[in-house]
Amino acid sequence: MTNKEAESRIKKAVEACTPDVLDRVISRCTDKKGELITMTKKNNNNFVRKFAAVAAALIVLVGAGVFGYNYRTASNAVASIVSIDVNPGIEMTLNKNAKVLEAKALNADAEKVLEGLELKGTQANTATSAIIGSLLKNGYIDELANSILISVEDNDDARGEKLQNELTAQVTATLEESAASAAILAQHTDGKDKNAAEEYSISAGKAALIEKIIDANPTYNKEELAKLSVNELNLIISNPKNEVKEVATSGQASDKQYIGADKAKAAALNHVSLKEADVFDVEIDFDYEFGKMIYEVSFDTKNREYEIHVDALTGKIVTAHSEYDRNNPEATTAAPANESKDIGKDKAKEIALNKAGVKEANVTGLRVTSDYDDGRLEYNVEFVHEKKKYEYEINAANGNITDYDIDYHSALDEIEDKYDDKYDDDDDDYVPPAAVPDDNGVNVGKKITAEEAKQLALNKAGVKESDVKKLRVEKDYDDGRTEYSVEFTYNGNEYEYEINGDTGTIIDFDVEKAERFD
Amino acid sequence: MIFTLVLPGITAIDSADTDTLISRIADGDKQALAKLYDTTRSAVYGFSLSITKNEADAEDVLQETYIKVWNNAAAYTSKGNPMSWILTVTKNLSLMKLREHKRTDDLAEDEWAKLSREDSTVNEDERQLLHEVLSILGDEERQIVMLHAVAGIKHREIAQLTEIPLSTVLSKYNRALKKLRNHLEGADTQ
Incomplete structure (x- = not known):
């Protein structure tokens, strides 16, 4: 089951369960309406203004449409724009009969690919076939990076779709002849992403794909994704959380230049001292983080959830996160609320440093604070070591680590830490409930009205x-x-x-x- | 080679259309209110349900949300994001419901399952499924899933609406979807 299928299943269930209250709403609206006469009048003006603005925008759009139509009907006029991206990016403009008017190299690699190819006046599928041949010959498509993006921009949806299908079939056929296994991404674009394309010297097609990825996952930014190859982008969108809309995909993006899912899993398990048999629901997906391709390895144990990011090239741990599965009843019983015992701040610090495998002398920003969470005393230990920030939550009663996080530590974080050190008054203000009754069960502090x-x-x-x-x-x-x-x-x-x-x-x-x- | 076309699973509610509907509602147009209700009611109900965890409350909130929209449409100034506005109303009304309960009596977690309504118009299987999937998610996960999968709200807007950091929204969504897929796959094979 894909994320999309799960989403639509939930959506269907909610739609089926939503009660119909429209009659009740409408009946109550009538009574309230009388109070709003002046507001409505005022809003009429707003509405007219808004309408005028919309109408003006429409006139501009219609004008552009008519112009675009005339421009695109002449035989030497551009009817469609096709771009082919691997890492080299090539853009072809076609007339309405799908003949090539111009083929343009968008980067230095593409110039090499187009060298010696005479594409003007040929049919789009012949030209595409020649380009794929040259990409193979020049080693841009191989077993380490095998993804190709085909984008078609056309005002005529039906013609654009037909062209997209024909070219995809042509690329598939050309690659099958040369026995290369390729992964093809095909999309229909509307040319809206031209500005981004020019800014980063990439094709409008690649810019549109990047836009779709950011739509699915806004933590990425255009600039960093523009630097990636289509194969890397294809690996990123194979991650369910980055699933893009309206892109036809076929074949598997090559992951052969990376360490592989098995090694990534082994590195992640090793990091948290767990064995294969201890964990279930293992999921391993590609992602891009802090300028590198990573494996996002997530798994559960009986009462904990883990997410560990492993550098896809080196197998080093990039970030690690673990927390109690609070929905699992075993999780709460696993940590008895034994309030009477307290391991003390120093012991908590020692546990955290040991877990991270670092010495106190080598860390900066070491802070140990205590807090009440879910009715029990907890120590929070945090420190920075080699540009990474470590945070541990430790149960004060038994010294168990309940949550921890290892993340990159930026310069900005350091400024925030300094600010916290200076102004953080959480610890001073917060008096935990356990501190309220004294030994005789009499409340200390002063009751207030x-x-x-x-x-x-x-x-x-x-x-x-x-x-x-x-x-x-x-x-x-x-x-x-x-x-x-x-x-x-x-x-x-x-x-x-x-x-x-x-x-x-x-x-x-x-x-x-x-x-x-x- | 197999070609799979990835179809959009989420149909986002069109902002410009909704803006126009709210303008008409401000003008006293009940047809527009009915249209708005039709296109957005499951988003409103789902979101409220994810906060209140109580069908009767969510139904009240559903009703009150549209009455508030009717009364306040004139004060709404388009920021191109009418769904966020409507869902903010829903959120505030839902939180008020929670506060009401807190003051009177805490609603135990398992009440959630017990509060069965006698309503012949609701498909019992779908209701059962909805309860199951919602009960396996944490509070924030539930809200994020409802906002994204049902209301079609973008993650960035969810972060603003729920005041949860964007990176947390994304990782929680991912986690929640994983739990749901596992559950739904299990349910399908039974």
């Missing part, structure tokens, strides 16, 4: 009660303690404070822009 809670929040925000609107104080009982929630708006912002009623400590606060309505 709703009035005091309100005043605390206003003081913290630095505002006066008379200046705020929508002030609301609620008393609640959460995590076994009394909590006050104080909310108000001031100067277009919404403030929300959560205050521990037993100690008067501010547990959490949030300031955000107020909604347009409410």
